[in-house]
Amino acid sequence: MHRYNYDIIIVGLGASGAASAWMLSKSNLKILIIEQGSQYNPKDFHKKKDTWEISKLKKFHLNPNIRKGKCDYKIDNKLSDIDIANFNGIGGSTVLYSGHFPRLHPSDFKVKNVDNVSFNWPISYNELEQYYEMNEKIVGIHGLGDDPAYPKIKNLRSPINLGKSGELISRAFKKLNWHCWPSYSAIDLKNNFSVKTVYNTYLPLIKKSKNITIKKNLEVVKILSDEKKVKGVLCYDQKKNALRFNSQLVILACNGIGTPRLLLNSKNKYFKNGIANNSSGLVGKNLMLHPLGFVEGTFNQNLNSDYGPEGCCVYSHQFYETNKKNNFKRGYTMQVLRGSGPLETSLYLKKINKIKFGKNFFNNFFENYNKTIPIAIISEDLPKLSNYVSLNEDVKDSFGMPCVKIKYKVDKNTKEILKAGIKSARKVLEVAGAKKIFSFAPVKHTGWHLMGTAKMGNNKKNSVVNRYGQCHDLKNLVIVDSSIFTTGGAVNPIGTIQALALKISERILKKKDDY
Numbered sequence: 015m016h017r018y019n020y021d022i023i024i025v026g027l028g029a030s031g032a033a034s035a036w037m038l039s040k041s042n043l044k045i046l047i048i049e050q051g052s053q054y055n056p057k058d059f060h061k062k063k064d065t066w067e068i069s070k071l072k073k074f075h076l077n078p079n080i081r082k083g084k085c086d087y088k089i090d091n092k093l094s095d096i097d098i099a100n101f102n103g104i105g106g107s108t109v110l111y112s113g114h115f116p117r118l119h120p121s122d123f124k125v126k127n128v129d130n131v132s133f134n135w136p137i138s139y140n141e142l143e144q145y146y147e148m149n150e151k152i153v154g155i156h157g158l159g160d161d162p163a164y165p166k167i168k169n170l171r172s173p174i175n176l177g178k179s180g181e182l183i184s185r186a187f188k189k190l191n192w193h194c195w196p197s198y199s200a201i202d203l204k205n206n207f208s209v210k211t212v213y214n215t216y217l218p219l220i221k222k223s224k225n226i227t228i229k230k231n232l233e234v235v236k237i238l239s240d241e242k243k244v245k246g247v248l249c250y251d252q253k254k255n256a257l258r259f260n261s262q263l264v265i266l267a268c269n270g271i272g273t274p275r276l277l278l279n280s281k282n283k284y285f286k287n288g289i290a291n292n293s294s295g296l297v298g299k300n301l302m303l304h305p306l307g308f309v310e311g312t313f314n315q316n317l318n319s320d321y322g323p324e325g326c327c328v329y330s331h332q333f334y335e336t337n338k339k340n341n342f343k344r345g346y347t348m349q350v351l352r353g354s355g356p357l358e359t360s361l362y363l364k365k366i367n368k369i370k371f372g373k374n375f376f377n378n379f380f381e382n383y384n385k386t387i388p389i390a391i392i393s394e395d396l397p398k399l400s401n402y403v404s405l406n407e408d409v410k411d412s413f414g415m416p417c418v419k420i421k422y423k424v425d426k427n428t429k430e431i432l433k434a435g436i437k438s439a440r441k442v443l444e445v446a447g448a449k450k451i452f453s454f455a456p457v458k459h460t461g462w463h464l465m466g467t468a469k470m471g472n473n474k475k476n477s478v479v480n481r482y483g484q485c486h487d488l489k490n491l492v493i494v495d496s497s498i499f500t501t502g503g504a505v506n507p508i509g510t511i512q513a514l515a516l517k518i519s520e521r522i523l524k525k526k527d528d529y
Contacts, residue, residue: 018046018257018258018259018260020045020227020259020260020261021045021261021262021263022038022043022044022045022046022261022264022265022522023045023046023047023048023247023259023261023264023265024045024046024047024048025048025234025247025265025266025267025268025276026048026049026050026267026268026269026272026495027049027104027212027217027228027230028105028106028108028212028267028495029106029107029108029212029511029515030267030269030494030495030496030512030514031047031106031494031515032212032215032217032220032512033149033216033494033512033515033516034494034515034519035047035216035220036152036220036516037516037520037523038226038522038523039220039222039223039226040523041523042225044225045223045225045226046226046227046229046259047220047227047228047229048232048247049102049103049104049230049231049232050102050231050232050233050234051083051085051101051103051104051231052104052230053103053104053230054103054105056211056213056214058073059109059110060205060208067355067358068357070110074101074110076110076459076462077097077098077459078098078099078100078101079097083102083103085102085231085233086100086102087102087275087411087415087417088406089417090406090417090418090420091420091461092419093420093421093422094420094421094422094423094461095305095422095423095456096303096305096424096456096458096459097459097460098303098420098461098464099459099461099462100271100272100464104213104217104230105211105213105217106269107462107508108209108210108212108213108508109211109212109213111209111211111325111462111508112324112326113200113201113209113210113325113326114198114199114200114326114329114349114505114506115150115155115197115506115508115509116197116347116505116506117164117167117509118139118510119139119163119164119331119334119335120138120140121335122135122139122503123135123137123138123139123142125344125396128336129336131344131396132396132501133397133469133471133500133501135500136470136471136472136480136481136500137470137517142513142514142517143165145512145513145516145517145520146167146510147169148513148516149512149513149516150167150169150170150509151169152215152216152219153215154202154210155169155170155198156170156172156174156198156199156200156201156203157170157171157173157196157197157198157199158195158196161195162193163195163331163334167198170198174197174201174203174326176196176327176328177317177322177352178316178317178318178319179317179319179327179350179352179353180328180350182313182446183327183328183389183442183443184328185446186443186445186446186447187332187442190441190442190445192438193332194328194330194332195328195329195331196327196328197325197326197327197328197329198509199323200215200508201326202214207322207323231251232249232257233250233411233413234247235250235276235279235413235414236276236279237264237276237277237280237289237491238258238280239280239282239284239488239491240284241284242488243488243489243490244263244264244491246258246261246264247259247261250413254413262490262529263490263492263522263529264490264491264492265494266491266492266493266494266495267494268495269464269495269496269497270301270464270466270467270468270497270499271403271464271467273467273468273495273497274403274467274468275403275405275415275416275417275418277289277291277297277298277468278291278297278298278403278404278405279405279416285487289485289487289488289491290486290487290491291478291487292487293474293475293486293487294469294474294475294477294478296469296477297467297468297478298402298403298467299401299402299469300397300401300402300466300467301397301402301403301422301464301465301466301467302395302396302397302463302465302466302502303395303401303422304392304393304460304463304465304502304504305393305395305424305455305460306390306391306392306455306456306460307346307390307432307435307436307454308389308390308391308453308455308457309388309389309436309451309452309453310386310451310453311386311444311446311448311450311451312381312382312385312386312448312451312452313446313447313448314385314447314449317353317385317387318384319352319353319384319385319386319387320352320353320354320383320384321352322352324351324354325349325352326352328350329347329349330347330348330442331347332348332438333345333346333348333434333435333438334346334347334504340434342428342434343396343427344394344431346391346394346431346432346435346504347391347392347505348390348391348435348439349389349390349391349392350387350388351387351388351389351390353383353384353385353387353388354383354386356383359379359382359383359386360379363379387446387448389442389443391431391432391436391439391455393428393432393435393504394428394431394501394502394503394504395428396425396427396428397469397500397502398425400423401421401422401423402420402422402467403467404418404421405417405418405419406419422461424456432455432456433455435455439453440453463502463507464496464497465499465507466496466501467497468485468497469498469499469500470483470500474486474487477500478493478498479493482518482521482528483514484528484529489528489529492518492522494514494518496511
């Protein structure tokens with residue numbers, strides 16, 4: 015077995031791993047980044063590329079069980095209401111996300127105080143604000159200032175053109191006197207609305223550093239430790255050669271499914287139920303997925319709704335916070351999307367028996383294409399012990415590492431949120447003049463926000479890591495991804511993931527002796 019020595023090992027080069035690596039690159043520490051997947055050509059996943067709609071059905075499908083890439087592992091969703099979306103490769107989830115880039119609300123960090131539910135985060139919005147700003151400046155976020163839903167957000171680039179569909183739905187929100195705002199968007203306007211990913215934000219900055227080594231197509235199968243400290247990691251390469259990398263500090267950035275998988279598989283005589291799991295037993299527990307509702311209005315006029323970035327138009331936080339009149343706690347975002355492309359439109363119409371080949375094909379197609387306004391309902395998803403990730407010892411990946419099982423049920427509170435969200439979205443589409451409205455929830459294939467499975471907190475008995483991302487049981491094992499979320503809010507988590515990674519990694523630079 016080959017052995018190598020580093021100061022810091024970062025496992026995963028997605029949103030959080032890239033942000034962490036950039037911050038740590040400011041030191042003279044010898045850093046290794048290990049990524050399980052490959053490096054893809056950014057041009058292959060350009061959302062406006064002619065072949066993109068075909069690629070996202072195969073090579074870039076959200077579901078690894080369908081995609082079946084050589085670096086993917088099978089996810090057993092049989093006991094889950096929502097199928098998990100997971101992507102292994104440099105860039106991680108940023109390869110496939112829509113570019114929608116909001117922040118959590120200040121209230122999300124103190125839901126126990128505000129609404130008497132769940133737990134407060136051990137940090138506040140104010141503590142994270144400077145890292146939100148730092149991250150947004152690096153990524154380059156388009157948006158409009160003075161949004162009443164947030165404290166003041168700085169460094170915004172000009173808002174993205176809303177197009178006919180965005181302007182129409184914005185007028186409807188205004189008629190209802192409901193909050194509506196242009197999306198905060200990680201979009202490259204100079205490159206035909208391509209999405210800002212790790213590839214064109216953090217990766218070029220990391221590659222300038224002389225103290226960082228990136229190794230791809232390596233699977234970390236175990237974190238090695240004694241009773242008090244981690245020693246390094248055990249990996250396999252594509253030829254199944256075993257490699258050991260030793261380090262003084264290990265940082266996990268593998269997302270809310272990959273991180274608990276690795277922690278649970280790293281059990282040893284000191285940690286019989288998974289590494290860093292002795293004090294709380296919460297590794298893998300409290301999985302949050304943001305169950306999603308979908309509402310779509312079809313209009314008589316051509317709205318050119320396929321124009322622009324598909325996930326970034328306008329959004330409403332009118333119903334984000336708890337309303338005492340409701341029969342549920344917390345709330346939801348209404349995220350207005352762009353219309354589907356021609357292939358997706360056709361496949362969707364075929365699925366609901368609204369189109370078939372023959373003389374009426376084109377009439378049916380053009381009755382829908384560019385004439386729809388979709389609205390996603392992103393619900394608050396409060397943590398529950400009964401929702402969790404566990405190892406699937408019966409199914410192993412190509413290196414013999416157990417895959418995962420998901421147990422996840424949408425609870426009563428979330429179901430009521432989705433019901434209310436759909437009602438609101440239908441109302442705004444009616445005011446906008448939709449001739450037909452279609453809705454359903456939860457959407458099965460939308461488990462792309464993976465949070466909460468290595469919870470952050472002050473008490474080691476009810477959390478896995480402290481406010482600095484350090485595992486309570488092992489101070490030189492740090493987690494920077496969305497698994498450490500205490501609650502999930504009701505927005506895309508990527509901005510918060512990267513802000514947290516920056517905050518935690520800056521602390522490592524300042525307080526090396528604490529690890």
